Amino acid sequence: MKIERRHLTEVQYARAFAIFAVLAVHSSSTGVTLVSHSSFTFLFYNFFNIAGKLGTPTFIFLSSFVLFYTYYYREFSFHLLKQFYKKRLLYILVPYLFFSIVYFSVVQLIYGEETSWALLIRDFFIKLATGDAYAHLYFVFVSVQFYLMFPVLLLLFKKSAFIRRYALPIGIALQWSWVWLNAEFFQSPMKGSIAFSYFMFYFFGAFLGVNYEKIAVYLFDWKRYTLAIAAIFIGYGFMMNLYVGVYYLTRTGQLSPSNELVEFAWSMHALFASSSIFIVVHFFKFWKNEWVKNMLYEIGAVSFGIYLIHPLFLLFLRAALPSGTPIVFHSWQLFTLIVIFIGSWLIVRLTFNYLPYSWIIFGKDGTPAYPPAKTARKANA
Numbered sequence: 001m002k003i004e005r006r007h008l009t010e011v012q013y014a015r016a017f018a019i020f021a022v023l024a025v026h027s028s029s030t031g032v033t034l035v036s037h038s039s040f041t042f043l044f045y046n047f048f049n050i051a052g053k054l055g056t057p058t059f060i061f062l063s064s065f066v067l068f069y070t071y072y073y074r075e076f077s078f079h080l081l082k083q084f085y086k087k088r089l090l091y092i093l094v095p096y097l098f099f100s101i102v103y104f105s106v107v108q109l110i111y112g113e114e115t116s117w118a119l120l121i122r123d124f125f126i127k128l129a130t131g132d133a134y135a136h137l138y139f140v141f142v143s144v145q146f147y148l149m150f151p152v153l154l155l156l157f158k159k160s161a162f163i164r165r166y167a168l169p170i171g172i173a174l175q176w177s178w179v180w181l182n183a184e185f186f187q188s189p190m191k192g193s194i195a196f197s198y199f200m201f202y203f204f205g206a207f208l209g210v211n212y213e214k215i216a217v218y219l220f221d222w223k224r225y226t227l228a229i230a231a232i233f234i235g236y237g238f239m240m241n242l243y244v245g246v247y248y249l250t251r252t253g254q255l256s257p258s259n260e261l262v263e264f265a266w267s268m269h270a271l272f273a274s275s276s277i278f279i280v281v282h283f284f285k286f287w288k289n290e291w292v293k294n295m296l297y298e299i300g301a302v303s304f305g306i307y308l309i310h311p312l313f314l315l316f317l318r319a320a321l322p323s324g325t326p327i328v329f330h331s332w333q334l335f336t337l338i339v340i341f342i343g344s345w346l347i348v349r350l351t352f353n354y355l356p357y358s359w360i361i362f363g364k365d366g367t368p369a370y371p372p373a374k375t376a377r378k379a380n381a
Helices: 009-027 028-033 041-050 057-069 076-111 117-130 134-161 162-167 167-186 197-212 210-219 226-251 258-284 290-301 305-318 326-354 372-380
Strands: none
Touching: 009 028, 009 041, 009 258, 009 290, 009 326, 028 041, 028 076, 028 197, 028 326, 041 167, 041 226, 041 326, 057 134, 057 197, 057 258, 076 117, 076 134, 076 305, 134 162, 134 197, 134 305, 162 167, 167 197, 167 226, 167 258, 197 258, 226 258, 290 305, 290 326, 305 326
């Protein structure tokens, strides 16, 4: 059964929130590392550094949601799979290869020791195959694992009403099974780069993607379901405080938490955060400020490119960190956040607009021919 499903501007709004969270984490890392734990400002650095860790899980959740929203009601065929993998190869793997080369080269130029070309090439291909060419590229490595699993998972969702109905608890069970197995047997140092570590977000996205029209009824009739929606926001606030608090106490030497507590705090904080973002972006339908919505849509549309390039700005801005008074240090951290955001967006947008074959560098430009506000008006005309 094939049904027509509308283009969801809400996805780009959500991606904008997710990339803001990623930038908050990365731009606050210097402050978390260098500021004294007894300083009042450490509270702020710790907050943004930990509360922002909803970014990657939210991107994974949104990726799953879009895939199942797009493909679930289409006929499963070889042509469908060919089309699916062609897009991922062109718009995900090619930019991943490009930036793996860029970051590996930059790191070698700055920090690398003299070695043979054979060892250098071998090291590069190992890092390329494990998402380790630079710290943030693990996300693409995780995404590729999910792409490889997608046809099997899509078939399972198509065939099993049980999986469709209980996708979230199944995802939670699978993720925690992996956490336990890794702790007891595998003890992989690459746990965060393994797709099983994000199964609850993937299955949650799949559940919403399959059942979107039913879920949207609840979201747009929010006055009727105020208590349920409020419970999600309250849950997010509670888990955020727990997660931030655990890390604050750990970093200040007041707590030695178990791995299970940290895993629980992180995963539930990210789950409630992605749920809250999903709800909030649907409320934008009732918001009349088209400029803000268009701005968020633009950021979401180029978020993959921003994600790929922003660590280059961080690398050079950290190297240029000026010495001086605390006010200079803190001002530089704020300046860094502003520069990596505006600079990354500007380079990605200019590349898409003026450079042929820009998809090789930043993937697909997610911006429509018309801004979402104009698109909505044209559709209603």
